Amino acid sequence: MNTRDYRNVMEQLTPAPDLEGRIKAGLTQQPRRQAHPRRLVGKVLVAAVAIACTFMVAMAVSPQLRAAVLTLFHLEETEQVPGPVSELPEEPEMTQNTIAQQVEAQYIRLPNAGSGYNYGIGTLFQVERTDDGSILSFHYWAIEEHELVPLETRTTAFSTTWEGVTYTDTVYWCEYEGAISCYNNGTAGYALDYDCNTIAIPGSTDSVILRLSQGSQMDYREYPMLLNLETGAVTDLLDGTDWEKAAPLTNVRWTNDLSAAILSSDRMGWFYCDRANKTTTSLDELTGLEVFSAWFGQDGTLILLTRYGDCYDVWTWQPNSGTLKRTFSQLPVYQNNEENTHGFQFFFGGGRGIYVAEDGTVSVLDLATGGTTTVDGFSLSQWEGTTSFIANPSGTKVLFASYDGTADGLGISSLGVMDLEASTFILLDRENYDALYEGSLGWFDGDRVAVTAHGKDDYTETYLYLYRF
């Protein structure tokens, strides 16, 4: 391809002749519910009155929760982020550092680009592959105190069929501190029309969820199976539950005991599947709401989001009693664009949300109880560039990061953790972060923040930096 070819193809991409008219017509329409991109015209019309969205706690809940305040400790000492080391180690190598007696950093060099870590579980792994992408060997490690400890890697082969496609693969897994870490090759991205992956089940050490998928984009659909790690037996998880009402499934969320699931479909909406009673019912029907998003809180309670115009309401719904309670209302939608830098962000784990007020003050919201925790002396308006918040899986801590837009990778210039139990927010500034290409940020386990990076010149140099605040 040359640039002339590129331009020639682009010249053929022209909007439909009636698009201009449709947008103009949309300017005169009444706003509608905002669950689908086709309704964007209504959405922005409502944006004109979004100023009227006023964040308020709708239900009278624990006053002390709402009054909770985090104390900010912005450390004077900065971290000197270790730069690249050109010589690749044969096995993961770790060095340690303690910053300002507050932050414990573990700097791990990984053997090659086939390494990674299991989100939230606290193990790291290395895959060795042949040229065709198949797996030669697989190793797990845990980090105990100040050293890396190899873990026993086990394998389970399976084969199952769904919608005419036979999925045959091997799961590489280990058990560490009562949790399963698992990895399978799937189609490694080579097949665009089907794939499979495995997902650990909290509290279970004998089985994992096997997610089978087919299609992509609007044609994407998936189905959950249960894979027994000892026998390789695959069991249908939704058989007889009337799940077909929600088909095609595009996402499935489970309670830890797999007794219930939230079935999501881009086409059909949100459904509650009760495996014990073998029923599947639309959440709109069960709650009387127009559900925008749903996920599980603790004890099987559902946390629901409804969206009207540019505002969210948050609800809890108890499947056993049918009790519906609104915990927050009129939360303006957060957009991480320069046009609108305040509002509400919600997370799919931990049952927490973040609310950034127009003056930049930040609150952590407990979506299940309606409790609000503010950060004393901290305002996002003090920060230039992009920032983000991520709750840990249990919702007890929220990490904060600020990014340097001039860096090649993420460029994490400041990193902090809000500890909602200790009522502290420890914030660390970093230097030399641009020496590596930082690629991802997340929780390594419930306690440690993970930054992955690779060498700028050599992508096979892989680094995992962990921080305990």
Added chain:
Amino acid sequence: MKEQDPLLRRFETSYSAHGAAVYRLAMVYLGRPADAEDVTQEVFLKLLYKAPPFADGEHEKRWLLRVTANLCRDQLKGFWRRHTVALDESCPLRSEEDRALLETILALPETYKGPIHLHYYEGYSVAEVAEILKLSQSAVKMRLKRGRELLKLELDAGWEGSV
């Protein structure tokens, strides 16, 4: 309706000047005409209701392209969007060869699409692409280089924007 007339005029003027550019960039990111149209709608509605004052038409165009890139990237973060971006069959193209070329472009990782398109199609310099996409110039250069390698994009003789 009378109150909206100035808005409609503003929309018509801006859409006529920049509608196709917005739509093309959205297509490069998203690959589906319906999705690109949705983004185009949202971009222009943002223009009407949320845009800052512009120094001139070029300033406005850069703002529109930045908002387009942001909206597309937001969409691509969505659940089913994590899967591959493939070309919608409803997209009209003159030949199968052109379709294959567009499929190659759409298969490019998201990171490289904006810099490649803004530089090689819209003709913006590295510094301008960096300003539009809020990236450092070195990041833009790196992404252009890698994107070009992935596309096996050969530069025309005399192309001055190469890095």
